[in-house]
Amino acid sequence: MTAPRRPITEMPLRVRYHECDGQGIVFNAHYLAYVDMCAFEAEKALFGSHDKFLAHGTDVVVAEANLKFRAPARYDEELVVSQYLNHLGTTSLIFDFEIHRDGTLLLAANIRYVFIDPATVRPTPPPDAVRTVYAGLLGD
Numbered sequence: 001m002t003a004p005r006r007p008i009t010e011m012p013l014r015v016r017y018h019e020c021d022g023q024g025i026v027f028n029a030h031y032l033a034y035v036d037m038c039a040f041e042a043e044k045a046l047f048g049s050h051d052k053f054l055a056h057g058t059d060v061v062v063a064e065a066n067l068k069f070r071a072p073a074r075y076d077e078e079l080v081v082s083q084y085l086n087h088l089g090t091t092s093l094i095f096d097f098e099i100h101r102d103g104t105l106l107l108a109a110n111i112r113y114v115f116i117d118p119a120t121v122r123p124t125p126p127p128d129a130v131r132t133v134y135a136g137l138l139g140d
Contacts, residue, residue, distance in 0.1 A: 005084050006084075007082040007083055008042040008045060008046065008084065008085060008095075008137065009038060009041045009042045009044075009045045009082070009083055010080050010081070011041045011080065011081045011082075012078065012079070012080055013034060013037070013078070013079045013080070013081055014076060014077070014079070015073050015074060015075050015076060015077050015079065017076075019075075020074065020075050024074060024075070025073065025074055026073040026074070028067075028069070031067060031099065031107050031109070032065065032067070032109075034079070034081050034099060035081065035083075035097045035109050035111060037081070038081040038082070038083050039083060039111075041083075042083045046133050046134075047133065053130070054118065056126075056127045056129055056130050057117075057118070057127060058115050058116070058117070058118070058124070058126050058127055058130055059115070059118045060093075060113040060114065060115055060116065061113065061114055061116055061121075062111060062112070063092065063112045063114045064111070064112040065110075065111050066109065066110045066111075067107060067109045068107065068108045068109070070104075071101075071104055071105070071106045072106070073099070073101060073106050078101065078102075079099055079101050079106065080099070080101075081098070081099050082097065082098045082099075082100070083095055083096070083097050084096045084097075085134060088131070088135055088138060090125055091114055091115050091123045091124060091125050091126075092112055092115065092123075093112075093113055093115075093134060094110060094111070094113075095113070096108070096109070096110055097109040097110075097111065115130075
């Protein structure tokens with residue numbers, strides 16, 4: 001039996017009124033924003049800040065996103081967004097995200113990011129220092 005994965009970060013979030021649609025639930029596009037916010041929190045946890053990550057001469061862009069909606073979130077609910085490293089490739093990495101409310105899974109997302117050269121916006125392998133940080137998350 002394998003041990004449960006530990007998240008890179010767990011970001012608390014309170015649903016704001018303007019994020020809800022006419023049905024009274026969080027509009028679907030906002031879940032991607034929640035995931036993106038969590039990704040920046042993970043960068044802070046791993047590198048100190050987004051600027052310190054960029055100082056390595058690399059950046060990432062979203063290449064693919066898959067979201068599975070399990071249950072709705074509503075105004076003023078307290079959520080937790082968690083991020084896990086799933087895969088580290090040559091020029092890409094895949095993260096899994098989960099959004100929970102009181103232990104109930106609301107959303108599972110799988111996002112593939114591609115490392116790019118910020119000057120050319122073309123795919124490129126990450127610098128060794130960046131790869132080492134991410135590879136350390138897969139160590140178990």
